[in-house]
Amino acid sequence: MSTTVPDTTLSASATVRARVGVTLDRATGRRAELVTFHGLPDGAEHVACVLPAPRTAADRAPLVRLHSECLTGDVFGSARCDCGPQLDEALRLIAEEGGAVLYLRQEGRGIGLYNKLDTYLLQDRQIDTFEANRRIGRGADERDYSAAAAMLRALGLDRIRLLTNNPDKTAQLRALGIDVAAVVPTGVHLTAENAGYLEAKARLGGHTLSGQRGEVPWN
Numbered sequence: 001m002s003t004t005v006p007d008t009t010l011s012a013s014a015t016v017r018a019r020v021g022v023t024l025d026r027a028t029g030r031r032a033e034l035v036t037f038h039g040l041p042d043g044a045e046h047v048a049c050v051l052p053a054p055r056t057a058a059d060r061a062p063l064v065r066l067h068s069e070c071l072t073g074d075v076f077g078s079a080r081c082d083c084g085p086q087l088d089e090a091l092r093l094i095a096e097e098g099g100a101v102l103y104l105r106q107e108g109r110g111i112g113l114y115n116k117l118d119t120y121l122l123q124d125r126q127i128d129t130f131e132a133n134r135r136i137g138r139g140a141d142e143r144d145y146s147a148a149a150a151m152l153r154a155l156g157l158d159r160i161r162l163l164t165n166n167p168d169k170t171a172q173l174r175a176l177g178i179d180v181a182a183v184v185p186t187g188v189h190l191t192a193e194n195a196g197y198l199e200a201k202a203r204l205g206g207h208t209l210s211g212q213r214g215e216v217p218w219n
């Protein structure tokens with residue numbers, strides 16, 4: 001699913017507003033910093049969760065996940081999608097070697113929570129996840145990652161390894177001047193309930209769902 005690739009010349013800059021220490025009891029038990037920003041291009045309250053590199057970590061680009069908000073999956077643990085397990089996986093992997101999760105307030109691939117829930121009603125009638133967005137007059141995927149690029153720059157993370165199965169994230173970040181040195185696939189968190197959704201993402205959205213671990217150099 002390719003969205004509009006942003007123009008690098010429009011690439012916004014942001015600065016760090018606050019760094020707040022927290023312990024991530026649910027996912028890892030590790031200390032982390034929640035970072036807020038001034039000047040994000042879309043005005044949304046995106047937040048970065050930064051985990052320091054353990055002393056033993058190899059000297060390589062930090063691991064980063066762009067996680068789009070999914071209240072149903074992340075908070076309630078809905079099995080309609082794979083977001084909750086992906087977030088926990090990202091926090092675990094990033095705690096092991098250092099890096100950041102950017103928690104992006106892009107609920108429903110950018111259409112918002114109520115609209116996403118409306119599309120769930122359509123999906124209950126066998127309409128796929130992308131077509132359901134279109135049926136309510138919205139884009140299949142309305143996300144752009146300009147704010148994410150600005151956050152990475154403000155954190156000094158210009159060169160990263162990106163944890164994703166979504167090629168659009170990599171393409172957009174690169175167009176915005178972030179050096180994505182490698183792509184690390186996320187696991188495939190398949191359930192009976194999310195099988196159709198994952199199949200549509202692979203077939204229509206170009207997501208790689210090999211289930212393979214191991215990073216792919218990006219060039």
Ligand SMILES: Nc1nc2c(ncn2[C@@H]2O[C@H](COP(=O)(O)OP(=O)(O)OP(=O)(O)O)[C@@H](O)[C@H]2O)c(=O)[nH]1
Binds near residue numbers: 086108169
């Ligand atoms: N509109 C819509 N949004 C959904 C649906 N299921 C999950 N989402 C949203 O999709 C976003 C997660 O995007 P995904 O495409 O699953 O994954 P991704 O983050 O783009 O890609 P990965 O990095 O590989 O995980 C979150 O904002 C979810 O709220 C759905 O059926 N319809």
Ligand SMILES: [Zn+2]
Binds near residue numbers: 073
């Ligand atoms: Zn989800």
